[in-house]
Amino acid sequence: MLQVPITKTQVSRLDSVDWNNLGFGVVFSDHMFVADYKNGGWGDFRIIPYGPVPMEPALCTLHYGQSIFEGLKAFRAKNGGVNIFRPYKNAERFNRSARMLCIPPLDEEIFVESMKQLVALDHEWIPRQRGHSLYIRPFAFGTDSFLGVRASRTYVFMVITSPVASYYAEGLNPVRILVDCEHVRAVRGGLGTAKTAANYAASLYAGTKAHEAGFSQVLFLDGVTREFVDEVGAMNIMFVIDDELITPPLEQGSILAGVTRDSVLTLARSWGMKVAERSITIDEVVDAHRKGRLQEVFGTGTAAVISPVGELSYKGESFIINDRKIGPVAQRMYDTVTGIQYGELEDTFGWNVHIEL
Ligand SMILES: Cc1ncc(COP(=O)(O)O)c(C=O)c1O
Incomplete structure (x- = not known):
């Protein structure tokens, strides 16, 4: 030792x-x-x-x-x-x-x-x-x-x-998120996959502007085309479309490999859910919403574990997700991850490092 x-x-x-x-x-x-x-x-x-x-x-x-x-x-x-x-x-x-x-x-x-x-x-x-x-x-x-x-x-x-x-004093409160088409936090080939000060410095201006406009976070798009969804300033992002859990792939080269992201994907697969780590455009998200196929959107990160998204604002248009209510996948994920963390549920994947006091 x-x-x-x-x-x-x-x-x-x-x-x-x-x-x-x-x-x-x-x-x-x-x-x-x-x-x-x-x-x-x-x-x-x-x-x-x-x-x-x-x-x-x-x-x-x-x-x-x-x-x-x-x-x-x-x-x-x-x-x-x-x-x-x-x-x-x-x-x-x-x-x-x-x-x-x-x-x-x-x-x-x-x-x-x-x-x-x-x-x-x-x-x-x-x-x-x-x-x-x-x-x-x-x-x-x-x-x-x-x-x-x-x-x-x-x-x-x-x-x-x-x-x-x-993180949420009154339970899991769905948040309002602004899809930022102007500012980028990282580009492929840059530092986006590292947890380093520069990425957070790069997100401050967009985050401050979003707060002033009443949003709690910014959803960043890819730095080259502004078409593909990257991640939120301090969370990875997940969509449930037609019962499939979809999240941008790490190979996109500009997002952080979240530990919560990995935990959520592992749990979803173990439950037999359809899971896709693939690039997804913001147009596809909007289209799925218009057709009533977008069931849930939520962020994943250590601070909040699961952060349901109740509203996405893109190019001045508001898209309300699941009536601004937490969806069943987000809720089950939150309950399971926190249950394992507090030792209330079996730690099937051996995630906890236990210390006896
Ligand atoms: C930019 C960014 N993306 C994603 C995450 C989520 O990562 P994790 O689940 O490991 O907390 C974080 C938080 O650490 C982050 O800062």
Whole structure:
């Protein structure tokens, strides 16, 4: 097992947490995991109190954005202990992002062990309410200080955790989504398949404009033709047309390989549902809606698990999906994924990494 020296905080902030108003990603637990990359290797693994990171104004990441991150969750399991949901999938994706950003990869076992030890130490920070969880944010960035475009030679890897409320306080509320024909977040050959700061920076302007117009998210189309559906700013997108579950393929080259996406596709196949990972144009979606064949649209992602879409707005026209109600596929997916996460349903696929406390 990885030997990790722990420096405990002198004063825990746990007592100041308002468990009924957690929000998302605004409260952070007492400790963080840190590792440094220098002289060609990762080392100096340690857990220390959560706190500021010293940096110079010339920190290369501030200027050139060489940073990657992950997002996953830990849950209080029904029969005791903690479940971390599919951390090896995040480890794999983290290293895929690392390669694309010229950041040295981290051993997958160390990636998973880092969060197991941190979550075990800060286990009192895992909310007790059903639907709430401990969000885990591993990330890495270049730590050289210089001006000039080249890959950094030193890096830091960190894991911080944040107790979070259920994404939708009043249950699964179908959201309004704007199909953006103007802005793009990623193009094939670019960084869209990596979980890196640049993609989120690229989505901010479109997202802000959409919020101002009363939409909660943007559905991005492919960057070349603006015909094919890509994904939502922080979720993958799925359609149910004629009882078939359809989602854009990873080969499209500009979307993130969501862990929830993979879980939903695996479940759908195991239920005998027809599933297609194929390119789908926004015209096909609109046409299916006009013909009454579009049954459901929903987003998939770690934060909300399943986010039903009640309305798609495209070129000034509104398309109401399933009467703005959550559909049966979305509901069953949500119930099954969260049931497995909280240890209420059998973990048939071996997705949870369990920690006994
Ligand atoms: C751009 C983007 N697409 C899709 C997802 C969904 O991925 P996951 O299911 O792994 O959370 C996320 C969230 O992590 C994201 O940021």
